[in-house]
Amino acid sequence: MTTKIKLEHVSKIFGPKPKSVIPMIKQGMSKDEILAETDHTVGVYDASLDIKQGEVFVIMGLSGSGKSTLIRCFNLLNKPTDGSIYIDDEDIVKYNSSQLKKVRQEKIAMVFQHFGLFSHRTILSNVEYGLEIRNVPKEERREIAMKNIEIVGLKGYEDKYPDELSGGMQQRVGLARALANDPDILLMDEPFSALDPLIRREMQLELLDIQERLQKTIVFITHDVNEAFKIGDRVAVMKDGQVVQVGTPEEIIESPANDYISEFIKDIDRSKVFQAENVMIKPNALVSLKDGLNVAIKEMEENGISSVFVVDRQRHLQGIVTIDDAIKGKKEKKSLEDVLSTDVTVVQKDEYVNDLIPKALESKYPLAVINEEEKVIGFILRVHVLAGLAANDVNESDEYHA
Amino acid sequence: MGAFPDISTSIGDYVDSFVSFIDTTFEGFFDFIYLVASRTINGIDDFLMFLPWWLFIVLIFLLGWYFKTVVAGVLYSVFIFLIGTFGLWEDMMTTIAIILTAVIICLIIGIPIGVWMAFSSRFSLVTRPILDAMQTMPSFVYLIPAIFFFGLGNVSAIFATLIYALPPVIRLTELAIREVDQEVIESAQSFGSSRWQMLRKIQLPQALPTIMAGVNQTTMMALAMVVIASMVGASGLGEQVLVSINRIDIALGFEAGISIVFLAVIIDRITNGVANKFQKHRGVS
Numbered sequence: 001m002t003t004k005i006k007l008e009h010v011s012k013i014f015g016p017k018p019k020s021v022i023p024m025i026k027q028g029m030s031k032d033e034i035l036a037e038t039d040h041t042v043g044v045y046d047a048s049l050d051i052k053q054g055e056v057f058v059i060m061g062l063s064g065s066g067k068s069t070l071i072r073c074f075n076l077l078n079k080p081t082d083g084s085i086y087i088d089d090e091d092i093v094k095y096n097s098s099q100l101k102k103v104r105q106e107k108i109a110m111v112f113q114h115f116g117l118f119s120h121r122t123i124l125s126n127v128e129y130g131l132e133i134r135n136v137p138k139e140e141r142r143e144i145a146m147k148n149i150e151i152v153g154l155k156g157y158e159d160k161y162p163d164e165l166s167g168g169m170q171q172r173v174g175l176a177r178a179l180a181n182d183p184d185i186l187l188m189d190e191p192f193s194a195l196d197p198l199i200r201r202e203m204q205l206e207l208l209d210i211q212e213r214l215q216k217t218i219v220f221i222t223h224d225v226n227e228a229f230k231i232g233d234r235v236a237v238m239k240d241g242q243v244v245q246v247g248t249p250e251e252i253i254e255s256p257a258n259d260y261i262s263e264f265i266k267d268i269d270r271s272k273v274f275q276a277e278n279v280m281i282k283p284n285a286l287v288s289l290k291d292g293l294n295v296a297i298k299e300m301e302e303n304g305i306s307s308v309f310v311v312d313r314q315r316h317l318q319g320i321v322t323i324d325d326a327i328k329g330k331k332e333k334k335s336l337e338d339v340l341s342t343d344v345t346v347v348q349k350d351e352y353v354n355d356l357i358p359k360a361l362e363s364k365y366p367l368a369v370i371n372e373e374e375k376v377i378g379f380i381l382r383v384h385v386l387a388g389l390a391a392n393d394v395n396e397s398d399e400y401h402a
Numbered sequence: 403m404g405a406f407p408d409i410s411t412s413i414g415d416y417v418d419s420f421v422s423f424i425d426t427t428f429e430g431f432f433d434f435i436y437l438v439a440s441r442t443i444n445g446i447d448d449f450l451m452f453l454p455w456w457l458f459i460v461l462i463f464l465l466g467w468y469f470k471t472v473v474a475g476v477l478y479s480v481f482i483f484l485i486g487t488f489g490l491w492e493d494m495m496t497t498i499a500i501i502l503t504a505v506i507i508c509l510i511i512g513i514p515i516g517v518w519m520a521f522s523s524r525f526s527l528v529t530r531p532i533l534d535a536m537q538t539m540p541s542f543v544y545l546i547p548a549i550f551f552f553g554l555g556n557v558s559a560i561f562a563t564l565i566y567a568l569p570p571v572i573r574l575t576e577l578a579i580r581e582v583d584q585e586v587i588e589s590a591q592s593f594g595s596s597r598w599q600m601l602r603k604i605q606l607p608q609a610l611p612t613i614m615a616g617v618n619q620t621t622m623m624a625l626a627m628v629v630i631a632s633m634v635g636a637s638g639l640g641e642q643v644l645v646s647i648n649r650i651d652i653a654l655g656f657e658a659g660i661s662i663v664f665l666a667v668i669i670d671r672i673t674n675g676v677a678n679k680f681q682k683h684r685g686v687s
């Protein structure tokens with residue numbers, strides 16, 4: 001994947017002489033010390049990020065950690081005090097005002113926490129706004145606006161005014177307005193924070209859905225860890241103006257960079273972050289149908305396990321055989337096929353642990369995990385599901401298996 | 403022995419020579435202003451007088467109905483009808499013409515100044531005390547330079563009215579533009595609006611309800627100047643009040659006075675109604 005946005009050592013200081021503060025930070029003075037001594041606020045300090053084309057990149061952190069300050073640098077609503085911001089390999093910090101206007105009109109659009117809608121305009125002309133200021137002909141911009149109003153599910157509301165819509169609907173307008181410009185990059189500063197939890201969840205799913213269809217690069221800000229891990233391909237955690245860790249949700253949960261982050265993710269609902277792939281065990285032994293009962297028994301005895309998956313040559317699952325059935329079958333001179341049990345629950349590798357819980361409880365055999373090609377890649381015991389919920393490293397559960 | 407020592411600085415003299423200087427230097431300019439202003443007043447006056455009286459009453463009713471209620475519409479047309487029965491129809495039209503002209507000029511001058519003040523804190527800082535002075539100076543004082551520049555007549559009245567009535571529209575325009583929700587401004591910015599697009603498509607429309615409140619105040623102040631301005635020869639209802647004072651004519655004084663009150667009520671309610679209409683949908687950001 002190509003890099004879409006690259007931040008290099010971006011700092012943003014608020015105050016009368018922001019540049020003068022940079023050396024002090026380099027000497028290691030803290031944000032509070034600088035505020036006390038120079039009356040300058042460190043909004044963001046030395047942020048370097050690499051955001052890929054088409055990813056949902058989430059920035060999270062507590063209130064005041066500098067998230068908004070940072071995201072507002074991406075379209076230069078805040079001009080960085082120091083550092084460079086490359087979009088498609090061009091440093092936008094160096095842009096003059098007409099170049100900047102062009103990038104804002106064509107490449108980046110923003111969705112705001114309190115929607116930032118134009119209350120004197122109808123929904124339609126709100127959504128048209130970005131096109132209007134680019135002098136897109138009336139007919140054309142109407143058509144584009146209507147299409148985007150439909151995408152966010154507000155068809156029929158185009159002649160209403162923002163104050164006639166609920167909060168959730170207003171934010172859909174904000175989203176439609178941003179999408180109407182067909183930007184490569186979508187900046188979203190806590191877009192769902194002002195919404196009820198129920199509406200919020202709905203909007204999150206819808207965003208992911210839209211993302212799947214349109215493949216934008218999305219920079220999304222939230223202070224809600226669950227939201228961050230739910231929608232983020234990668235997550236950056238900020239503290240006191242600094243980016244303290246960047247990684248996939250799983251990476252951050254499995255190895256938080258410091259106590260601040262551990263504290264942050266303490267309340268995370270792990271079952272909604274971890275997927276089957278993260279908690280499964282790679283099988284030491286798989287038995288092929290044509291191997292026969294003897295091989296199956298030998299495999300189980302050697303590996304000290306009580307059952308083994310049976311697959312065909314493409315590793316597609318055929319069933320499972322337990323050690324008891326196998327020994328009994330051998331005495332009765334039966335074949336492997338005869339004692340095979342096909343009553344195995346199969347799960348996709350990207351199913352969330354949350355969804356695995358009931359399946360694991362119902363199934364009397366281990367769950368079989370398959371990949372996109374339906375090849376068996378692992379198995380999950382009940383205990384693995386539980387381990388996935390607990391804070392400890394899942395691999396500790398190895399010893400329980402058998 | 404509390405008398406102030408005999409030191410005389412006569413700032414008045416300087417102001418006097420300054421005013422004469424301006425008058426002679428910018429004579430052409432003042433002539434131009436005079437021409438534009440008097441043409442505007444006469445044009446509006448002629449138009450209003452050209453309207454059949456009943457049509458004017460119907461128009462007032464419709465305005466009252468549209469911006470307020472049916473009852474208000476009826477009430478306002480009754481007021482206008484009463485003014486007619488006092489024999490003050492023509493005077494009323496002249497007064498309306500003067501006020502309209504003054505208000506239009508106020509808006510043309512005041513809104514850009516207000517916008518500029520909103521954009522430049524420094525300009526705002528120097529302008530504000532001037533506005534304060536304009537509003538607190540006894541309004542009679544404005545009559546003197548008015549006569550000086552424009553002689554006796556309606557144009558002087560407009561000039562004096564302007565100075566007195568200009569501050570509210572400037573102040574409220576500045577306030578209104580500054581008050582526009584920051585996130586709304588930023589969202590317009592994030593789409594790459596130019597400064598002019600921002601002003602025209604976002605800031606002014608968002609500010610309109612508050613600016614309209616300024617227009618309402620300005621209009622009311624212009625009306626309040628009607629009697630005072632008649633001292634420099636403005637015709638209309640104010641002139642009738644002045645005449646009645648000279649003659650100690652209580653009947654005429656009351657009729658002209660109550661006519662001004664009627665006009666005040668109608669103009670206030672209607673401009674207020676306009677402001678409220680604009681307010682709709684603009685409360686939420």
Ligand SMILES: Nc1ncnc2c1ncn2[C@@H]1O[C@H](COP(=O)(O)OP(=O)(O)OP(=O)(O)O)[C@@H](O)[C@H]1O
Pocket residue numbers: 014015041042043061062063064065066067068069070223
């Ligand atoms: N325009 C400004 N002038 C001065 N200081 C500012 C300005 N904007 C932000 N700050 C300061 O920068 C710091 C970071 O603020 P920022 O708004 O980026 O935090 P945040 O992470 O977005 O918080 P929240 O979750 O509350 O939105 C804060 O200390 C804030 O006071």
Ligand SMILES: [Mg+2]
Pocket residue numbers: 067068069189
């Ligand atoms: Mg913020």
